[in-house]
Amino acid sequence: MHTRRIGDVQVSAIGLGGMPMSIEGxxxxxxxxxxxHAALDAGVTLIDTADSxxxxxxEVGHNETLIAKALASHDLGKDVLVATKGGHLRPGDGSWxxxxxxxxxxxxxxxxxRRLGVEAIGLYQFHRPDPRVPYAESVGAIRDLLxxxxxxxxxxxxxxxxxxxxxxDILGGRLVSVQNQFSPAFRSSEPELRxxxxxxxxxxxWSPLGGxxxxxxxxxxxxxxxxxxxxxxVSPQQVCLAWMLAKSPVVVPIPGSSRPETxxxxxxxxxxxxxxxxxxxxxxx
Numbered sequence: 001m002h003t004r005r006i007g008d009v010q011v012s013a014i015g016l017g018g019m020p021m022s023i024e025g026x027x028x029x030x031x032x033x034x035x036x037h038a039a040l041d042a043g044v045t046l047i048d049t050a051d052s053x054x055x056x057x058x059e060v061g062h063n064e065t066l067i068a069k070a071l072a073s074h075d076l077g078k079d080v081l082v083a084t085k086g087g088h089l090r091p092g093d094g095s096w097x098x099x100x101x102x103x104x105x106x107x108x109x110x111x112x113x114r115r116l117g118v119e120a121i122g123l124y125q126f127h128r129p130d131p132r133v134p135y136a137e138s139v140g141a142i143r144d145l146l147x148x149x150x151x152x153x154x155x156x157x158x159x160x161x162x163x164x165x166x167x168x169d170i171l172g173g174r175l176v177s178v179q180n181q182f183s184p185a186f187r188s189s190e191p192e193l194r195x196x197x198x199x200x201x202x203x204x205x206w207s208p209l210g211g212x213x214x215x216x217x218x219x220x221x222x223x224x225x226x227x228x229x230x231x232x233x234v235s236p237q238q239v240c241l242a243w244m245l246a247k248s249p250v251v252v253p254i255p256g257s258s259r260p261e262t263x264x265x266x267x268x269x270x271x272x273x274x275x276x277x278x279x280x281x282x283x284x285x
Contacts, residue, residue, distance in 0.1 A: 006252065016047045018063045064084055083123035105141040135163055155176055161191050178204070180204075182206075205251065218237055238268045
């Protein structure tokens with residue numbers, strides 16, 4: 001279970017989510033770079049980011065810039081698929097806002113291209129539907145970017161089954177990924193996961209361990225994950241990611257991390273094989 005596919009690209013079965021390295025509570029740059037480099041050394045070839053992963057208003061794209069620096073300073077950087085997103089904004093007061101207008105998405109993509117230092121973004125995703133903008137217009141902008149060669153692959157995030165089908169139609173069958181929240185605490189994306197499995201579209205669970213503040217409590221919050229972890233001599237977090245991988249070959253979790261030891265622990269899930277009985281127990285949580 002070491003690799004999965006997004007579109008026509010083979011990636012590591014578990015990616016690295018960059019958000020914790022750039023928002024409130026982030027570590028210093030040296031630790032973030034060490035985290036990314038540790039992930040690369042361990043075989044990670046998918047890193048997820050977004051232009052909105054920053055803390056202060058003046059530093060839009062902080063995480064994209066950080067990732068570009070880390071990849072440029074490592075021999076394996078060229079082998080990584082960077083997935084970024086546009087359409088979500090942070091004014092700098094801790095809140096999140098939306099702009100799904102075609103004009104903004106195209107401008108955001110151009111800015112992400114500059115920060116990442118690439119001619120085309122590997123995977124560009126519409127971050128979150130904007131109720132003020134027809135969904136077809138937002139996805140249409142992503143289609144235009146794909147047709148223009150600004151992005152190599154297109155995805156969407158925070159989408160329900162209807163929007164997944166709509167986006168795939170607008171993109172002419174070229175939708176390669178759906179990134180939705182999914183974890184033991186958030187199971188309502190099961191229908192989207194099943195649809196992605198049916199269509200052969202990669203499903204990228206965000207906050208797969210329950211979020212930055214709750215990931216460490218996964219075992220105490222969900223006893224079956226702790227019991228299975230004890231039986232295998234691993235962490236409940238590893239069990240959680242292995243459980244997700246076992247659900248479908250289209251699942252590619254992207255746990256966020258800001259320390260080398262946490263991403264390395266997460267990557268252990270690639271080798272963890274759960275029994276059918278254990279999977280059933282975890283499914284029942």
